[in-house]
Amino acid sequence: MTDASRTPQQTAEFVRDGMFANDNASKGLG
Numbered sequence: 001m002t003d004a005s006r007t008p009q010q011t012a013e014f015v016r017d018g019m020f021a022n023d024n025a026s027k028g029l030g
Helices: 008-029
Strands: none
């Protein structure tokens, strides 16, 4: 997986969105 096509801002948003998704999934399971 390469981030060459992403700007640092896009990468940060992608990671942040992934964290929110994981957090929401964990709350749903808990």
